[in-house]
Amino acid sequence: MLYLKRCMALIAMIFVSPLFAADEQLGEGMVNPGYVDRPAWFKQSFLDIREDVAEASSESKRVMLYFYQDGCPYCERLVRVNFAQHEIVEKTRSGFEAIAINLWGDREVTGLKGEVTTEKQFAKSLRVQFTPTLLFLDEQGKVALRVNGFYPPHKMVAALDYVAGKHESAGSFRDYYARLAPKPASGKLHREPGYLQPTLDLRRKAGAKPLLVFFEQKQCATCDELHGDTLKRKPLQQAMAYFDVALVDIWSNDPLITPDGKRTTARNWAKQMNVQFTPSLLFFDSTGSETFRTEAYLRAFHVESAMLYVSSGAYNSEPEFQRFVQGRADQLHEQGIEVDLWK
CATH class of the missing domain: 3.40.30.10 (Glutaredoxin)
Structure with a gap:
């Protein structure tokens, strides 16, 4: 059964553009309104979460589940702001297997207890109510950190370091972040007078x-x-x-x-x-x-x-x-x- 499921998933990956999951396609040349490309380096998972956790652990990584929905402005901000920054991408890729799950999706998921369900039911079972939600799983599949909503880049970096460094065993992320006190970005462009000016x-x-x-x-x-x-x-x-x-x-x-x-x-x-x-x-x-x-x-x-x-x-x-x-x-x-x- 597992072999058959993998074959079917592999066929889906071959015949669907790698930028779009099967449930996001509406027809040739069309995607859901508000859809934002996920980074190409996200894992093309068979959505057997237990296997994903085991595979990540064998590579000294952890799993990051990214719950999203089309038309979500904060999901767009996560992808286009945070995942456009080299430091964040490198930390995510080196420490985690990133897996995207549609909050309202119908793809088959094998959950952490071996239960077969759908994306939307899996999200419901984990009480995911916001998008984006990031669930960072430890080597046993337990949630080491839950991030509800969008974190600005400096806080996202701290979250990645917290989980990759397995600091959850020493205390809460809130305390870790308070000790770290990372400096946020200025939020401005640095266009100097000597540069070519708009338009x-x-x-x-x-x-x-x-x-x-x-x-x-x-x-x-x-x-x-x-x-x-x-x-x-x-x-x-x-x-x-x-x-x-x-x-x-x-x-x-x-x-x-x-x-x-x-x-x-x-x-x-x-x-x-x-x-x-x-x-x-x-x-x-x-x-x-x-x-x-x-x-x-x-x-x-x-x-x-x-x-x-x-x-x-x-x-x-x-x-x-x-x-x-x-x-x-x-x-x-x-x-x-x-x-x-x-x-």
Whole structure:
């Protein structure tokens, strides 16, 4: 029976787009109103929760159940704000198997006691009344932490660390969070006076500087750090002077003209460019073509190296950025200059 169920589930995965679960499809080219793509790295689960817990435990991970419903603005915020931040994605992927469950869905679920039920009945049995609800399960399938509703990024990071670190055995999340006292993001964009200003016209002209575009969002502590610390350092200021610089809010509907001359909005351009994380730094040449991008958390030396990699034209002769970084570090070392990658 279990083998048959797995076969049927596998067939469903093959014939349904990986972005959409079977219950979300209304017909060719149509999805439910308010549907928001779940991250592609979520587990394609057979929804036997006991097996999911066992498999996660064998990989030194835990299970995170994400209960959602279409048209839920807070679910959209969780996916588009929190899961657009590299730190949160890395912590979630390294510590958890993330499984999405539709609050009103009819897919078959095998529960923690072996009972066969549906998504909506499973949610009801766990008293899920809000979306999003995140249930973090321990190695026995017990709830180590329940998150009702949307947590802003700094609190989401604390929740992930609390469960991944198995701190529930030492006390409540409330006490853990109070001790940690994480600083929230500023909630603002850091568009400096020297940047290109809206309405953005990013078209490249003959002889123009290369273009550096910061793709960011307001609730982004890493963006705060980038502008509040990294970019204020003198070597970074000098490196950035070789570029025209623009900042694009990935969720804004502000109009702009792209480097290759297309009229669109900031939000649509970010989607078209497949920007997954904030901050992302994208570099464009004088023809409007992308030459390089960074999408990970980088400290000052690597951010400066990325700018030099593009402004010097080194990307044309050295396709491996890490080789360029290592070569630069070696040269500085030979000159007696100490390189600390974490400063």
